Amino acid sequence: MKYLIIVSLFVSSICFSQGNNLKSQKVSFNVKGVCEMCKDRIENGTLKLKGVKYVKWDIISNNISLIYNSKKIKLDDIHKEISLLGHSTDKYTAPTEIYNNLPDCCLYETLSIH
C-alpha cells in the first residue's frame, strides 16, 4: 500500500505537469538587442511576467522563443512589456527615454549591425 502511494504520487505529478502543457502556447518573434547583457535583461525581465514559463533569446538572430499560458497573459501584453524593458519587438517600439537608459553595449539602434 505504501509503495502504491509513492508510485502514484510520482505518476500524478507527471500527469499534472503534462496537463499544464495543454494550456501552453509557444511563440517566437523578433526582439532587438545586441549582447549577452541584453540577453540577460530580456530573458530575466520577460520571465518575471506572470504566465510566462520559459524564455530564450538568441543573440545572433535576435529571436525570442517563449512558452506562456494564454489564460494568464496575452501575447500582445508580452510584446508591450518587453518593449518597456527598452527592447523593441515586432509590434512595439521601445519608448525613447527607456531606450536611452540602456547600458552602452545594448544600444541596438546606434549599433549598425542589426
Place this chain on the structure above:
Amino acid sequence: MNKILFLITFFLVSNLLSQELISGKVTYINESNIESNLEGVSVYWEDLSYGATSNVNGNYSIPFSASSNKLIFKFIGFKEDIVEIGDNKKYNHLMVVDNSQLDEVVVNKRKKTIQKSYFKTQNIINVSSDELLKAACCNISESFETNPSIDVSYSNAVTGVKQVKMLGLESPYLLITEENIPMIRGASQVYGLSFIPGTWVESMQITKGSGSVVNGFESISGQINVELKKPYSDNPLSVNVYSSNMGRNEINIHGNKKFNDKLSSGIYLHVNKNSSINDNNNDGFLDQPTSKAFNLFNRWQYINPEKGTVSFLGVRYMKDDKVIGENTKDMAFIRAPWKGGINTGRFDSNFKFGYVNPSIPYQSLGLQMAFSKHDQNSFFGSRNYNINQNSFYSNIIYNSIIGNTLNKIKVGLNYSYDDFDELVDVKNNFFTRIDKSIGGFFEYSYDSMDAISLVAGIRYDIHNNLGSFFTPRFHMRYQPYEKSVIRLSLGSGRKASNIFSENQNIFATGREIKINNNLGKFYGLDPEKAFNYGISLRQGFFINNREGDITFDYYVTDFDNQVIVDWETQGELSFYNLNGKSFSKSLQIDLEYQILDNVLFKSTFKNYDVKKQYNSGFKQNPLTPKNRFFTNIEASTDENENGSKWKFDFTYNWIGNQRLPSHTSLIDFKGSSPSYSLVNSQITRVFSNKFEIYIGGENIGGYTQKNPVLGGYPFGTDFDTSLIYAPIHGALFYVGLRFNN
C-alpha cells in the same frame, strides 16, 4: 565573539576594494590589409557585470569586474574572443574576420583546476581533470592529496590503502557516486575509490553537507560525484604511462571512436603492477603490497539532438590482487610467516537514458539503471574475510517547472536491491543480508542569478531493514554583494553500517572482535542516523588587480545513532551502538590568491572536533588530527604557440597531533602522536597539446611512522597494524608520460 566581528568586518570591507577601469582599442585587418579601428564591438566581462561598446575610434573602457577576469569581444562577422586579463589596465584587441561564420569559436581561456561557484546553491567544489593530473597517478583515492576539502590517510600498515575523510568523518559517511549512481558502498567501501583510475575521470564534484535528496538517503557528511570521460568528447587516443621508484608501474590507454554524429564508443584500459619488495623501515613487513590489477571499461554513447534523447551504456570488469604481510623473500623464518592476500573481482554495468522534449525544453525525463557484482576473497594471517555483494540500482527522475523556469522541480523514484554474503572469523561467522528499498523524492529549487536561491527536498523511503522514514534536505544561498556568498545547509541521513567491509583494517590485527548484539537488523546493531548542518561564507577580493577569495566553512554532524568502532582496549575490538553523544564539528578556512598571472596560491587551515561516547568515556576520535594546515602553489610558464610550457606544482601538508588508542608498544607517545609535515611536488614538461612528460615526488621529506606494526608476535592478540598516524613508506619518486591524439 571578537573573531566573528572580525569576519564580518572583513566581509564588508573587502567589497570596497575594486573599481578601476580597463581600456583599450579594438582593431581589425581590413580588405586592403591595413589595421583599422572597429566600431560597435561588444566588450563585456564573462560574468556580465560590466559591458561596453567600442566607439568610432575603436576605443572602449569598462570597470574591472570583481568576479571575472575574462573579457569577451563579440561582433557579428568576426570571431568571438575570450581573453584573460591580468593586471593590465590597457588591453588592445585585434578581431579576426570570420569568413565562414561556421568556423568554431576560438576560445582562449585558462580555467582553474578547482572551481568554487558563486551561483550554485549547494557548497559544491568542482575538480577538473587537470587537477587530477597534479597527483600524477593513479586512482581517485590518491588524487585528493592536492585537495584540501578531503583528507587522505593510511588505514593500516600492510594493505597500502588510503582512506578518505571529509568533515572529520570516514568515507562510509560520504555518498560516493559515479555519474550520480551510488557506487562506492557496501563491499567496495574501503578499496572502491582506488579502483577508479584517475585518467578515466572527466571531473569530480565535491558537495559539503547533506547534498541532494535525488541520490538517496545515505549521504551524511557530503557527496563526491565522479564524472567519467565520454566517448563523444574524449580524445580518439590517449596513453598514460607511470612508473615509481617503489616498483609501481601503470599503463592507461583510452580509445574512442565516433561511428556517426549520434553514436560513439570508447574503450578504457588500466593495468598496474607492483612486484618489488619494499621494506624500508626494516620491520619485516612489506610497506606496500605487491599487486597486480586490470580494469577494462567499454562505454557507448548515443545522442540525438533532434529527438532530444541521450543514452549511455557501459560494461566494466576489474580484477585486483594484492599480496601483503611479512617479507618471505629476503628473510628466513623459524615460525610460519604472517602473510595475507586480497583478491577482488568486480563487474559493473549501467544504462542511462535521458529525454528532453525539444518543444518544451524545461521538461525532461531521466532513467538510470546499474547492476554490479563485487567479490572479495581475502585472508590476513590466520583470519579470513570474504564478501560478495550483488547490487541493483535504478532511478527515474522527472524535471519540470512550477510557473516559470525560475522555479524548478524534480520528482522521482529510486529502487535499490543489495544482497550481501560474508564469511568472517568471528562467532556465527556467516552473515547474509538482503537490503531492499523503494523511495520517492521531491525537490524544489528556486534558481536564479539573483541574490537568493534555494533547494529544498524531501524523500520518503521504505526499506526492509531500516524501516520507513522521511529524509529532508535544505540548501540556501544568499549573495548580498557580487563577491560575497553565504550558504546554509541542513539535512539528515541514515545508513546501514557494514561493519566488516567498512573496517577491514580490523583483520590485520590480533584483536578479538566483539559485537554488542542488541537485536538490530545489521549484525545485531541498529542503523546509523545523523543530522548535518553548516554555514559557508565566501568573500572574493581583488588586490593588485588580481583575484583571490577567502572561504569559511563550519559544519556540524550530530549523530542520533551510530555504530561505534571501539579500539580503546588493547587486544579487543568492539562494535556497539552509540549510547550518549557523538558529533563532528569541522572548521575550514581557505585562502586563494592569484599571486602572478601564472602563479596560484592556496592555503587552508582545518580544525576538527570529533568526539563520541565510548564505553570507556567521552573521547576524541582516535587517529584524527585536530588541526591541519595545507598549502599548494601551482605555476606555469607562458604557453608557446605550439602549446609547449612547463608546469610546477608544490603541496605542503602539516598534520597535527592525533589521539592514539592505548597500546603497550605506543607507551612512549603518552597517548598522542607527534605532528609532522609532508611535501609533494610535480614538474610537467608539456611539449605540445599532444605530448607531455611529468616527474614528481610524494612525501619528499621522507617522514614515516617509526613503528607501524605493533606487538611482537604476529599471531598474538597484541599484534596491530591499524594504529597508523603517518606514512609507512618514505619518499616516493615517479616519472611518466601522457599522449593524446
